[in-house]
Amino acid sequence: METKKSERYANIIPVAELNTKEKRLLPFPVYNLLRRLTPVRFDESRSTWDVFRYEDVHRILKDPAAFSSVRMLSDKERETILTMDPPRHSQMRALVNKAFTPKIISELEPHIRSITNDLLNAVLDKGAMDMVHDLAVPLPVIVIAELLGVPSKDRDLFKEWSDILVKGPEENTDEAFYQVMAEKGQATEQLNAYFAQIVEQRRLEPQEDLISLLLSAEIEGQKLTDKEILGFSILLLAAGNETTTNLITNAVRILTEKTDVQQQLRHNPELVASFIEEVLRFYPPIQAIGRVAAADIEIGGKSIKKGDQVVSWVASANRDETKFADPETFIIDRKPNAHLSFGFGIHFCLGAPLARLEGQIALRTIIERMGDIRLAADADLTPIQSPFVYGVKHYPVVFQP
Numbered sequence: 001m002e003t004k005k006s007e008r009y010a011n012i013i014p015v016a017e018l019n020t021k022e023k024r025l026l027p028f029p030v031y032n033l034l035r036r037l038t039p040v041r042f043d044e045s046r047s048t049w050d051v052f053r054y055e056d057v058h059r060i061l062k063d064p065a066a067f068s069s070v071r072m073l074s075d076k077e078r079e080t081i082l083t084m085d086p087p088r089h090s091q092m093r094a095l096v097n098k099a100f101t102p103k104i105i106s107e108l109e110p111h112i113r114s115i116t117n118d119l120l121n122a123v124l125d126k127g128a129m130d131m132v133h134d135l136a137v138p139l140p141v142i143v144i145a146e147l148l149g150v151p152s153k154d155r156d157l158f159k160e161w162s163d164i165l166v167k168g169p170e171e172n173t174d175e176a177f178y179q180v181m182a183e184k185g186q187a188t189e190q191l192n193a194y195f196a197q198i199v200e201q202r203r204l205e206p207q208e209d210l211i212s213l214l215l216s217a218e219i220e221g222q223k224l225t226d227k228e229i230l231g232f233s234i235l236l237l238a239a240g241n242e243t244t245t246n247l248i249t250n251a252v253r254i255l256t257e258k259t260d261v262q263q264q265l266r267h268n269p270e271l272v273a274s275f276i277e278e279v280l281r282f283y284p285p286i287q288a289i290g291r292v293a294a295a296d297i298e299i300g301g302k303s304i305k306k307g308d309q310v311v312s313w314v315a316s317a318n319r320d321e322t323k324f325a326d327p328e329t330f331i332i333d334r335k336p337n338a339h340l341s342f343g344f345g346i347h348f349c350l351g352a353p354l355a356r357l358e359g360q361i362a363l364r365t366i367i368e369r370m371g372d373i374r375l376a377a378d379a380d381l382t383p384i385q386s387p388f389v390y391g392v393k394h395y396p397v398v399f400q401p
């Protein structure tokens with residue numbers, strides 16, 4: 001039997017309530033309303049359950065036996081750890097953890113600092129810049145490209161491909177939907193061809209990079225296949241770039257929207273780590289996480305059936321008043337801050353230490369080198385065209401050099 005479009009890809013069709021530009025720039029009042037009125041609801045148009053409360057989201061993420069990450073993939077998409085369940089997930093994750101240790105990440109610090117300084121040097125004396133284009137996009141792309149061992153000169157291509165991979169349809173029509181699927185298929189093919197060639201080179205001549213490490217890594221006598229290495233490299237690109245870009249931009253957005261917070265950070269730059277955690281809670285780069293029910297199960301008094309799609313809205317959970325005191329206030333040194341922006345449980349973001357490090361270095365450098373940062377007067381903000389990614393396409397700022 002043929003599956004309907006909405007059944008196969010419900011996750012990527014936007015939520016109707018967030019269909020205007022204004023709502024996508026500031027969706028949080030909508031989440032608050034939905035959390036109060038329909039904390040667990042079935043959305044007919046997407047054939048999907050939406051879950052908005054912290055307690056329920058947390059329960060779903062910590063129970064991979066009941067809520068599976070295995071999704072139906074199109075022919076062009078690859079299976080990655082993101083879309084695996086145990087026991088396969090546990091094996092693969094153990095393997096990639098080896099290539100992604102806190103030590104490897106912390107050693108990147110001086111390098112991330114120097115890339116950040118170089119990028120800012122190029123714009124600093126102008127007193128104006130587009131935070132997205134000039135810093136938030138290139139920084140994570142250069143870092144991940146170098147980590148993987150691909151030439152950073154290809155970074156514009158990378159950006160183009162990763163944009164397409166996280167894109168959602170512009171409207172809820174079959175045409176818009178198939179258009180996006182075709183674009184994604186094409187980008188994935190190009191990425192595959194690109195990485196296949198690099199994997200081949202590294203096999204012949206291993207270097208000090210992640211791809212070489214993945215080629216030699218073993219778990220219980222088993223190596224990763226080329227297909228798995230390709231899939232993982234592409235996942236890092238897709239999962240790591242857009243998200244970190246938006247973390248940096250969203251952090252600068254907070255500085256300009258809340259000048260008191262900008263002052264606090266200037267006076268206490270050592271608060272940068274907790275500032276970044278609060279940005280993650282307040283403006284999460286990924287707003288929702290998808291799962292599929294692996295059995296009939298009840299959540300918030302609703303009966304979810306085996307095979308149903310379930311979307312956990314972390315952006316709503318992060319503002320749940322039963323979990324966070326004064327959730328609508330940005331508190332620079334909030335403690336505790338158990339936001340769910342990197343997920344929770346076995347799929348907890350592999351790149352969280354890297355994303356945190358890049359976010360902290362970027363913001364610390366910005367605060368040190370740029371005075372009185374404001375949104376440019378003529379700025380017209382456009383949300384990123386994706387149902388789950390939260391960020392803006394450009395963020396023009398002015399500042400004192």
Ligand code: HEM
Binds near residue numbers: 083286346352
């Ligand atoms: C998983 C968010 C940066 C690589 C996840 C998940 C979330 C997330 C919510 C869990 C998905 C799920 O449970 O289905 C973010 C955010 C980032 C960020 C908000 C930036 C602020 C990165 C970076 C990398 C990365 C920089 C790599 C360089 C991954 C990988 C997984 C993952 C490989 C899959 C882990 C697994 O399934 O076991 N991320 N991420 N992420 N992230 Fe990130």
